[in-house]
Amino acid sequence: MIDRNAFRRQPDVLQAALSRRNMALVAEGSAWQRALALDVEQRRGKQQAEALQAERNRVSKLIGQKKRSGEDASGELARMAEVGAETTALDHKAKAAEEAFTQALLEIPNPLHDSVPDGDDEDANVELRRWGNPRADAVPNHWDIGGDRLDFEAGARLAGSRFSVLRGPMARLERALMQLMLDLHVDRHGYEEVWVPAIANRETMMGTGQLPKFEADLYRLAGEDAFLIPTAEVPVTNLYRGMVLEAAQLPIRHCAYTPCFRREAGSAGKDVRGLIRQHQFDKVELVQLVHPDTAHEALEQLTGHAEAVLQTLELPYRVVVLCAGDVGFSSEKTYDLEVWLPGQQCYREISSCSCFGQFQGRRAQIRFRDQPKGKPQAVATLNGSGLAIGRTLVALLENGWQPDGSVRLPEVLHPYMGGMQMIPAAGKGGAS
RNA sequence: GGAGAGAUGGCUGAGUGGCCGAAAGCGGCACCCUGCUAAGGUGUUACACGGGCAACUGUGUCGAGGGUUCGAAUCCCUCUCUCUCCGCCA
DSSP: OOOHHHHHHOHHHHHHHHHHHOGGGGSTTSHHHHHHHHHHHHHHHHHHHHHHHHHHHHHHHHHHHHHHTTOOOHHHHHHHHHHHHHHHHHHHHHHHHHHHHHHHHHTSOOOOOTTSOOOSSGGGOEEEEEESOOOOSOOOOHHHHHGGGEEHHHHHHHTOTTOOEEOTHHHHHHHHHHHHHHHIIIIITOOEEEOOOSEEEHHHHHHHTOTTTTGGGSOBOTTSSEEEOSSTHHHHHHTTTTOEEEGGGOSEEEEEEEEEEOOOTTOTTTTOSSSSSOSEEEEEEEEEEEOGGGHHHHHHHHHHHHHHHHHHTTOOEEEEEOOGGGSOTTOSEEEEEEEEETTTTEEEEEEEEEEOTTHHHHHTTOEEESSTTSOEEEOEEEEEEEEEHHHHHHHHHHHHBOTTSOEEOOGGGTGGGTTOOEEOOOOSSSOO
16 A cells, blocks of 8 residues: 555655556546545545534533533533534545545555666566576477376366376475475574465455555455465465564564465466466465665565575576566566576566565554554565566476486485486376 | 453553543653662553644544444443363374
8 A cells, every 4th residue: 555645745756656567547536546435525525524523522412411401401411412413414425435545545556666677577577687598499399208107187177277297206396395495494594484364354364455456367266255265475474464563573584485376367379288277286485574764775686586496406597677667566676587488488487576565564564663652653675576486497497408308406405306316207197 | 163251551450331542550751869780759651543933732542343422441232362161182
């Protein structure tokens, strides 16, 4: 949620920052324009209602005093009978106006950080650096390398399209990667591991910005106002919803493994083959709650922590900064890590690291006191994938592929794979 | 899933229609006293939003939402959560 005070004091600055994302955001009929109009209406209604309430409270108190001392209060009572109904009506009107205002505010995205480059879509994202040496030889796609151990037919039969079943060494590799990533972030980067529910209620989804705007992207539970989480960011950030923290508690750093569920509405036809775009996938997520002054410093660090996973797995990648038109709703700045996939001869997103400034902190009411007696202010939040596990598995298969069909595994993985150094070539038909 | 009990400030806990934004205790903070420590004394100590340069002031908040009433922590309705017992279950 954008800052109400800034919204009132310098709407021009905010409007400029918003229009960098997309001019439509500030056009006629946009949530922004609605909010501007509703704010005025909302405040006027509130003042009228409060004036009447003050009158009612004053007279009611008088009636109480008179009754106690045995005096006659029928004059006041008669007067208040009329005022009462009017008060209720005005109060309801004021509440409705405030509700509409808040709804409009919730639909306004986070204004961008100044360092975000201009641009309309992903083509304008800016590459910042590369790591590793991409192999240039001809490598099969991961689904060919995986063979019958990546079973998309079984996934479709059990659940539907975009679901999969992993068998044997592939299932083990999925599990090994979870462990490796969590261990790395806990032991080397100082994150506290948490384990959280994969279902979140509406309030929780509101807190991190998935709702109210993006309900169509979520799986909703029938008969309940609850959803499957699209990322661990949701439950982990909301761990602190409604809390006032002490400055000394910051920064808070958590990593978590969860399954993630996405409807992928609107991505019809994209990545239909293979593991790249699934309705259910595994991810280890990094989440930080920090002092707003250090937020962007923290983003650099957090991005480095995600990069460390790729480096330890010896996977070539590049870092891009998303341009204005490509940054997500709640984020003020985002780096994507893109891993080299030799089977597709391209870089594919494997991690997205975002700084949300105080946007989520305000929405979810996660605050802290800078001074012991000071006014609580919203914390800054950040998160990043560290990493998406299915896509990491894909990258390992394609980058580790050997001409004989086997897959060489990087050394750090060997202990997690029970000593296995190679995944044998896929069998020719039949389960291996 | 069934039956019952409950939800009050940072915490414990009183409060069954007006004198209650809320007793008391603990904790926190400030000051005083004391050679240090300990003990003691006095005062103070919720949040949000609106108006005001400010002093200050208005409104709302006793799990959430609605209702009754001139007036609700207190009465009524709905919901959420917690606890106990029963059932079921990894």
